[in-house]
Amino acid sequence: MSDVADRVRKIVVEHLNVDAEKVVEKASFIDDLGADSLDQVELVMAFEEEFSVEIPDDAAEGIQTFGDAVSFLTKAVG
Amino acid sequence: MFDLTGKRALVTGASGGIGREIAKALAAAGATVALSGTRVSALEDTAKEIGKDCPILPANLSKLEEVDKLVPAAEAALGGLDILVNNAGLTRDNLFMRMKDEEWDEVLAVNLTAAFHLTRSVLRGMMKQRFGRIIGISSVVGVTGNAGQGNYAASKAGLIGMNKALAYEVASRGITVNSIAPGFIASAMTDELNEKQRESILSSIPAARLGTAQEIAATAVFLSSDAAGYITGHTLNVNGGMAMV
Numbered sequence: 524m525s526d527v528a529d530r531v532r533k534i535v536v537e538h539l540n541v542d543a544e545k546v547v548e549k550a551s552f553i554d555d556l557g558a559d560s561l562d563q564v565e566l567v568m569a570f571e572e573e574f575s576v577e578i579p580d581d582a583a584e585g586i587q588t589f590g591d592a593v594s595f596l597t598k599a600v601g
Numbered sequence: 602m603f604d605l606t607g608k609r610a611l612v613t614g615a616s617g618g619i620g621r622e623i624a625k626a627l628a629a630a631g632a633t634v635a636l637s638g639t640r641v642s643a644l645e646d647t648a649k650e651i652g653k654d655c656p657i658l659p660a661n662l663s664k665l666e667e668v669d670k671l672v673p674a675a676e677a678a679l680g681g682l683d684i685l686v687n688n689a690g691l692t693r694d695n696l697f698m699r700m701k702d703e704e705w706d707e708v709l710a711v712n713l714t715a716a717f718h719l720t721r722s723v724l725r726g727m728m729k730q731r732f733g734r735i736i737g738i739s740s741v742v743g744v745t746g747n748a749g750q751g752n753y754a755a756s757k758a759g760l761i762g763m764n765k766a767l768a769y770e771v772a773s774r775g776i777t778v779n780s781i782a783p784g785f786i787a788s789a790m791t792d793e794l795n796e797k798q799r800e801s802i803l804s805s806i807p808a809a810r811l812g813t814a815q816e817i818a819a820t821a822v823f824l825s826s827d828a829a830g831y832i833t834g835h836t837l838n839v840n841g842g843m844a845m846v
């Protein structure tokens with residue numbers, strides 16, 4: 524597992540208060556991990572800070588799962 | 602009575618009237634208060650009356666580029682923000698049939714659009730710290746309407762609706778969003794009224810007197826305090842009974 528994935532998982536676990544094992548590639552923040560729409564905004568804010576990147580709104584909308592976040596951020600910090 | 606020690610506040614329209622009293626009352630309760638307004642010398646007077654160190658952040662809220670610099674400047678000066686009081690407002694009264702586009706736009710820009718921008722800017726910090734108090738100074742006119750003030754009434758009612766919608770969104774993050782709707786408050790403007798105008802106004806107020814800016818400020822201190830943590834999306838009418846809604 525990449526470093527990016529570990530850092531993203533840590534944020535998701537802390538923010539949504541879920542077990543790390545549940546944070547898998549296809550896990551949807553809202554459907555599987557119990558996030559509401561505001562949690563999702565906060566996650567994006569946390570990603571932006573952790574990786575010092577700016578995630579525009581239309582890109583943020585595409586980040587629905589853990590895998591989406593990892594692949595977006597891997598490219599963004601690439 | 603309500604302790605705001607350690608809290609950091611930004612008050613717009615702090616150069617005079619209600620805004621100045623709100624800034625003074627928040628500071629007296631222990632908060633550090635950044636003062637914004639258009640007239641620097643008046644803001645300096647407010648700071649002098651407060652007697653503590655208050656960052657002075659002049660801004661013309663009809664210019665969005667100035668609006669959008671205000672919250673970052675306040676956060677930089679105070680190390681964050683716990684309380685935002687959207688107090689700045691202006692009137693451009695005219696009968697509806699005569700109201701010019703500019704009169705409408707100018708009032709909506711300062712009273713509502715600037716409040717939207719400032720509120721949006723404070724949310725990130727408040728969400729992260731899981732605490733925030735956002736207070737909009739509306740008006741009884743926003744609740745009841747008033748002849749000659751279609752623009753002002755729309756802006757003040759808009760503030761109430763905006764704050765209610767936001768209150769839903771951020772309540773779970775420890776942020777409360779409320780409005781205060783003052784009635785007739787004694788000010789330089791009401792001092793100019795003649796005896797007849799004065800009597801006609803007073804006859805519509807059960808308390809039979811004008812309110813004071815201090816009474817509005819006390820309400821703002823209460824809503825800013827931990828004691829009011831379970832009040833959100835509310836509009837507190839401070840009007841001597843002239844509109845009981």
